[in-house]
Amino acid sequence: MSANRILELVESAEETYRDMSLASVKAWKEKTGGLAIGFMPIYVPRELLHAQGVLPVGIMGGGDDLEIIRGDAYYQSYICHIPRSTIELGLGGQLDCLDGMLFPAICDVIRNLSGMWKFEFPEKLSRYLDVPQDFTPEMGGEFYKSELLALIADLEKRGARPYDKEALRASIRLFNELGGIVRDLYALRRASPWKVPTAELYCLQRAATIWPVEEAITILREYHELVLADETRTPMDQARVVLAGSFCEQPPLGLIKTLERSGCYIVDDDFIQVHRWITRSLDVEGDPLEALVNGFLFDAMASPTRYCGDKTKGTELVTRVETAGAEGVLFCAPSFCDPALLDQPMAVASIEKAGIPWTAFRYSENNGQFQVIREQAGTFADSIKLWSGV
Amino acid sequence: MSEEKQVFKDDSQLRQKTMIADHYSRLAAAPDTGEKSVYTFVPGNLTELIRNFDLLPVLPEINALQSAMRGKSKEYIAAAEREGHSEDVCTYVKCDVGMKRAGNVGPTGERLPDPDLLLLSYTGCFTFMKWFEILKQEYDCPVTMLHVPYQGEGEITDSMRKYVVDQIKQKIIPALEKASGKKFDIDKLREQLRRSAQAEDDLVAVLESAKNRPSPIDAYFGGVYYIGPIFTAFRGTEQAVDYYRLLNQEIQERVRLGKGPVTPDGEMKEERFRLVVEGPPNWTNFREFWKMFSEEGAVCVASSYTKVGGVYDTGFRHDPDRPLESLAEYCLGCYTNLNLPSRVDTLERYVREYQADGLLVNSIKSCNSFSAGQLMMLREVGDRTGVPCGFVESDLVDPRYFSGSNIKNRLESYFQMIEQKRGGVQV
Numbered sequence: 001m002s003a004n005r006i007l008e009l010v011e012s013a014e015e016t017y018r019d020m021s022l023a024s025v026k027a028w029k030e031k032t033g034g035l036a037i038g039f040m041p042i043y044v045p046r047e048l049l050h051a052q053g054v055l056p057v058g059i060m061g062g063g064d065d066l067e068i069i070r071g072d073a074y075y076q077s078y079i080c081h082i083p084r085s086t087i088e089l090g091l092g093g094q095l096d097c098l099d100g101m102l103f104p105a106i107c108d109v110i111r112n113l114s115g116m117w118k119f120e121f122p123e124k125l126s127r128y129l130d131v132p133q134d135f136t137p138e139m140g141g142e143f144y145k146s147e148l149l150a151l152i153a154d155l156e157k158r159g160a161r162p163y164d165k166e167a168l169r170a171s172i173r174l175f176n177e178l179g180g181i182v183r184d185l186y187a188l189r190r191a192s193p194w195k196v197p198t199a200e201l202y203c204l205q206r207a208a209t210i211w212p213v214e215e216a217i218t219i220l221r222e223y224h225e226l227v228l229a230d231e232t233r234t235p236m237d238q239a240r241v242v243l244a245g246s247f248c249e250q251p252p253l254g255l256i257k258t259l260e261r262s263g264c265y266i267v268d269d270d271f272i273q274v275h276r277w278i279t280r281s282l283d284v285e286g287d288p289l290e291a292l293v294n295g296f297l298f299d300a301m302a303s304p305t306r307y308c309g310d311k312t313k314g315t316e317l318v319t320r321v322e323t324a325g326a327e328g329v330l331f332c333a334p335s336f337c338d339p340a341l342l343d344q345p346m347a348v349a350s351i352e353k354a355g356i357p358w359t360a361f362r363y364s365e366n367n368g369q370f371q372v373i374r375e376q377a378g379t380f381a382d383s384i385k386l387w388s389g390v
Numbered sequence: 391m392s393e394e395k396q397v398f399k400d401d402s403q404l405r406q407k408t409m410i411a412d413h414y415s416r417l418a419a420a421p422d423t424g425e426k427s428v429y430t431f432v433p434g435n436l437t438e439l440i441r442n443f444d445l446l447p448v449l450p451e452i453n454a455l456q457s458a459m460r461g462k463s464k465e466y467i468a469a470a471e472r473e474g475h476s477e478d479v480c481t482y483v484k485c486d487v488g489m490k491r492a493g494n495v496g497p498t499g500e501r502l503p504d505p506d507l508l509l510l511s512y513t514g515c516f517t518f519m520k521w522f523e524i525l526k527q528e529y530d531c532p533v534t535m536l537h538v539p540y541q542g543e544g545e546i547t548d549s550m551r552k553y554v555v556d557q558i559k560q561k562i563i564p565a566l567e568k569a570s571g572k573k574f575d576i577d578k579l580r581e582q583l584r585r586s587a588q589a590e591d592d593l594v595a596v597l598e599s600a601k602n603r604p605s606p607i608d609a610y611f612g613g614v615y616y617i618g619p620i621f622t623a624f625r626g627t628e629q630a631v632d633y634y635r636l637l638n639q640e641i642q643e644r645v646r647l648g649k650g651p652v653t654p655d656g657e658m659k660e661e662r663f664r665l666v667v668e669g670p671p672n673w674t675n676f677r678e679f680w681k682m683f684s685e686e687g688a689v690c691v692a693s694s695y696t697k698v699g700g701v702y703d704t705g706f707r708h709d710p711d712r713p714l715e716s717l718a719e720y721c722l723g724c725y726t727n728l729n730l731p732s733r734v735d736t737l738e739r740y741v742r743e744y745q746a747d748g749l750l751v752n753s754i755k756s757c758n759s760f761s762a763g764q765l766m767m768l769r770e771v772g773d774r775t776g777v778p779c780g781f782v783e784s785d786l787v788d789p790r791y792f793s794g795s796n797i798k799n800r801l802e803s804y805f806q807m808i809e810q811k812r813g814g815v816q817v
């Protein structure tokens with residue numbers, strides 16, 4: 001019974017995120033009359049949008065479902081896939097129901113896409129959301145606050161509700177709750193990965209960037225309770241791995257399933273970081289805008305897109321491996337992804353120093369063949385199991 | 391070398407060579423003389439500030455492109471890739487890593503000193519941040535970072551300027567003080583900036599001389615030599631002022647005499663095509679690439695690449711009366727820190743003001759900062775101006791991505807396209 005319900009939840013999540021026409025967003029707009037604003041990976045402060053009555057909608061590329069017809073005329077072959085599928089979605093009219101797009105500052109490709117959006121969709125809001133790489137409150141904090149205020153003003157100009165502190169507090173509470181559930185699911189997967197297959201968690205997280213937060217909370221909570229109670233989910237002899245590098249362009253679901261089938265338990269990953277970017281609940285007592293700023297400055301995840309300052313690169317990855325009780329790392333980055341691939345040698349140096357086994361491969365969101373990766377991951381998993389038994 | 395002599399026959403070019411050679415000699419001697427060095431980047435460089443503390447700038451991008459021109463980049467890149475650096479990422483970074491492995495020998499054949507400070511000027515390119523994170527692992531020295539926000543909305547806001555100024559005051563100057571053991575001297579900085587502005591005036595006059603017919607300069611291939619001193623270690627120095635004055639005099643004289651640009655084949659006799667070029671050049675086959683233009687009588691009258699280290703032709707000047715603010719505005723205004731609509735506006739303006747026959751994009755595999763969006767920019771400029779737009783692909787310092795025959799074919803077709811557009815009438 002519960003297995004059926006779990007399946008239902010996961011299927012509905014997969015259906016939601018694979019629906020390129022964004023039917024659920026259209027329905028929400030019809031019902032509420034609110035604005036819907038798309039956002040690209042990795043992170044935007046969705047609380048702010050929600051507080052102004054705006055639906056934040058995660059746009060994570062076109063995956064393996066979208067045929068690229070026009071997008072290739074916009075991008076050279078040596079640029080990753082996500083911008084071409086995103087522009088394809090825009091030009092194909094699938095994003096028409098969005099009133100705008102936010103482009104977080106994570107790399108030059110997303111950055112430049114923000115300008116392309118201005119050309120192609122001049123009637124829509126297109127905003128590059130710059131984030132500080134200085135993490136002091138008086139410099140980076142002030143700058144980030146001014147970016148958030150500019151975003152607030154832009155949304156108001158488009159007809160969103162005026163900014164209101166109380167409303168933002170309420171929104172922060174909701175996103176704190178969602179973040180908490182996602183973190184709980186990650187903790188449960190670390191403890192009992194057979195309870196939370198990554199392919200399922202992925203679908204739910206992905207859909208949770210599209211569903212209204214209230215709905216996402218209900219569904220993810222139900223899923224959490226169901227898998228906890230599901231006695232049919234039992235451990236298998238799989239290698240525990242952390243998967244790193246897939247923070248922007250997402251791998252096709254088939255790739256995640258392939259990795260799991262090849263003998264890996266993914267016990268931590270970089271997928272859909274928006275829910276977990278701020279690693280703890282934000283403060284709801286003081287100034288809520290400050291809370292967003294402080295969360296970004298002090299409690300954000302380490303990421304290749306974030307300046308590491310005096311810290312040693314890869315230390316955080318080693319900690320994640322240890323916390324997750326993982327036995328190895330799969331570097332799984334999109335082809336041509338500057339942040340991930342420039343970071344990788346530094347991260348590799350740290351994990352090698354810590355004696356952690358690793359392997360690496362690249363993908364594109366529209367990959368359809370996983371045979372080579374399956375063999376590579378399978379061999380890696382086998383070698384881990386072999387050595388862990390010694 | 392003999393080819394080079396043909397090109398570098400003007401006094402200004404000889405002077406530039408001496409300036410650069412002296413700088414590298416000083417760097418090579420630094421371990422003995424006790425002079426200290428700061429590694430930093432071209433876009434958003436704070437040369438005046440670095441020199442305010444009598445520190446010597448080292449620019450890894452320049453080392454990389456010099457390595458390519460000396461035919462070294464292939465082995466350097468291969469060494470970095472063997473170490474696990476991806477074939478997909480910027481080859482400047484890999485060339486730099488490989489150069490370090492090979493002993494950090496600079497363009498004059500002497501070893502460069504290790505940095506006393508890594509000053510990450512993070513302007514207009516995300517890769518810079520990763521590059522310095524990589525360098526930080528290589529060297530045991532402090533690192534300080536100036537984060538320059540992107541002009542996403544096409545303007546410099548007060549908060550952006552303040553953010554940069556605050557960082558200069560609170561992080562960069564203290565880090566330079568610590569590295570040098572010297573105190574910051576604001577009066578000296580004002581003097582330096584006054585000199586910067588003087589040299590900038592002359593540089594703009596040189597670049598704008600290309601509005602003449604024939605153009606006395608090639609503003610892309612020749613342009614990279616003209617920007618050399620001001621984009622690297624010399625902005626704010628008396629040497630730069632002298633160099634740019636001399637250069638401008640020479641160029642104005644060429645205008646007076648109605649001369650075309652000096653090319654690898656000597657002076658260009660007939661100017662057949664006037665082009666605006668977007669994107670950096672290829673360095674591994676620089677001369678071969680240039681000759682594909684000059685042999686056809688194609689002269690580049692304006693280029694975006696000569697604005698990566700500072701956009702001066704829209705009126706910006708370093709300002710001694712607003713020293714830190716103008717340094718911030720300089721960083722914020724570099725070409726790759728402009729959003730795509732501003733870049734398109736710039737290229738459109740160049741096509742019109744320089745009466746160009748076309749826009750050519752040299753799309754660089756390494757460089758997402760430049761390349762992502764160029765296909766759309768090209769169409770947009772074409773639509774607005776009606777000039778034919780062409781597209782070639784190469785790389786900065788990785789010879790594997792320079793296909794001479796392919797590029798030559800494309801250029802020939804492109805030049806034919808321009809001629810057809812003129813209705814078969816040749817200039």
Ligand code: SF4
Nearest residue numbers: 080107248249337338
């Ligand atoms: S996949 Fe990487 S390079 Fe491409 S847009 Fe995302 S972060 Fe940028």
Ligand code: SF4
Nearest residue numbers: 480515517757758759
């Ligand atoms: S990506 Fe482009 S701008 Fe950045 S370091 Fe490489 S060549 Fe320079």
